[in-house]
């Protein structure tokens with residue numbers, strides 16, 4: 024049977040030892056390995072003759088690809104030879120050999136890859152595409168732009184944020200696993216995604232999103248699980264209406280001018296600013312009075328089941344209730360309290376309790 028061999032030479036703008044490490048150190052491999060858009064959540068590597076490696080890659084669509092092999096020759100920082108075998112997919116069962124040589128060229132490093140033993144030209148071409156894309160990623164990683172290590176959906180944000188909680192609740196409602204990376208607003212990982220540094224932001228494979236409304240809509244539409252938007256255009260528009268009202272009016276009165284005044288006091292002597300709190304309370308009362316007949320006998324802002332609008336508002340009402348005047352403010356509004364209790368009883372609400380101090 025004819026054996027097909029792939030040869031690629033690439034110059035990387037980095038010292039030879041660092042480029043060699045990119046193939047032999049777990050953390051370094053995770054910054055570039057795999058085609059563009061793939062992430063590398065798991066790597067084990069034992070770079071010595073007879074030592075083994077295992078690299079798990081996830082595609083943006085969520086498919087898992089695992090390659091394993093054994094090191095045959097390890098001569099840092101000049102040469103590396105290892106076997107290469109896919110654990111699943113079209114190329115399973117065919118062990119091939121990767122030979123890498125590292126040469127210094129004027130302060131840069133030329134890597135020559137010889138990947139031999141393919142049983143078909145198709146397999147050789149598929150690997151040419153994969154390595155070429157991976158080497159593009161390696162160039163970027165060596166220049167400081169590493170790829171994320173988790174492919175699965177990841178919410179970045181402070182778990183105390185009501186908006187972060189809404190995004191997390193959407194995942195729990197859908198029954199889809201997600202990772203929470205706790206980062207404060209305006210921290211580098213958040214700033215890398217949100218132009219104004221706010222939380223939450225979402226990373227999902229190659230996709231990044233900012234703004235909770237966009238994140239909630241994506242989670243609902245792109246992921247399996249129960250629908251969090253109603254069935255009719257009019258009801259979907261009503262959900263959008265309450266989402267917009269929450270961003271534009273409820274958050275301002277309930278969070279900015281009430282809850283946050285207690286959580287981050289900015290008044291005289293570092294005390295909560297009473298004047299601001301009073302305006303927040305006055306507006307909240309009007310807002311709850313307006314919502315009271317909207318709920319009527321129903322537990323949901325729209326229709327007969329939970330929607331994204333409820334997920335956005337409930338974490339805010341939760342904080343209002345927890346503040347000194349909150350229960351008193353809500354006391355006259357039996358429907359609002361009953362509707363809030365209905366969302367608060369859901370596993371998505373229970374599973375996303377913020378750390379309270």
Ligand SMILES: N[C@@H](CCC(=O)N[C@@H](CS)C(=O)NCC(=O)O)C(=O)O
Pocket residue numbers: 184185186187208220221222223233234235236270
């Ligand atoms: N419109 C944004 C608002 C997000 C937002 O205001 N998040 C707060 C935490 S609940 C935040 O990041 N605050 C920091 C800041 O405003 O600088 C969204 O819906 O995602």
